[in-house]
Amino acid sequence: MPDASLKKKRPLWYNLSPLNLPLPGLVSILHRISGAALFLLLLWLLYLLDQSLTSAERFEAVRQTIAQPLVKLVLLGLLWAFLHHLCAGIRYLFLDVHKGVDLATARATSVAVIAVSLVLTALAGWRLLW
């Protein structure tokens, strides 16, 4: 029998692009990405809260900052991140108690998570940012 150690170790390549994922997988990686994004911008959001509660002038300054198109875009992204993370998280809680584990239901709830979070993002974004 040939010795296993004589075989060359060949490199492995996993085709792990998020675009190749089935929908539940996409929801999952977006759940992780949205969570990380919220963490990364946490201090900035706290800064906005801090400034808004410091004085009337600072409150106005925050309002003007938020009015800038680029800032609005970032806030819209964070809004989506929060809502997707929340909706996907609720789906996970149901999965934790074994509800919706079968493939058909899992796919359906994944679609629901994407749809609901996008709709809520549009609604909240319209309400809060424009």
Next chain:
Amino acid sequence: MNRVVVGAHYGLRGWLVQRISAIVMTLYTVAFLVALAAARPVEYGQWKALFSQGWMRLATLLFFVSLLLHAWVGMRDILMDYIKPTAWRLALEIVVILVLVGAAGWAVEILWRT
């Protein structure tokens, strides 16, 4: 001594903390939206008044403590999955903890300043 700083019983406690903190934050979000709708703060005085209420301060504090715990478990999982060299992972974990504890402390200052 060759202590391996990985796989240290990460399991039930983190799982539970993540779920409980998530529920607390979800409840706060709903309550906060209701409070916003009721108060409709459009200028500084109203906004400041909203956060001067005792229950609002307490609820927001609970939100931030939950966020600290929730984000820690989440970021720890991410670091565990993608940062294999122990020294780098430990360093980043420390940064994450400092950011989160600092954020919680800052939140306390924001909420209880006069």
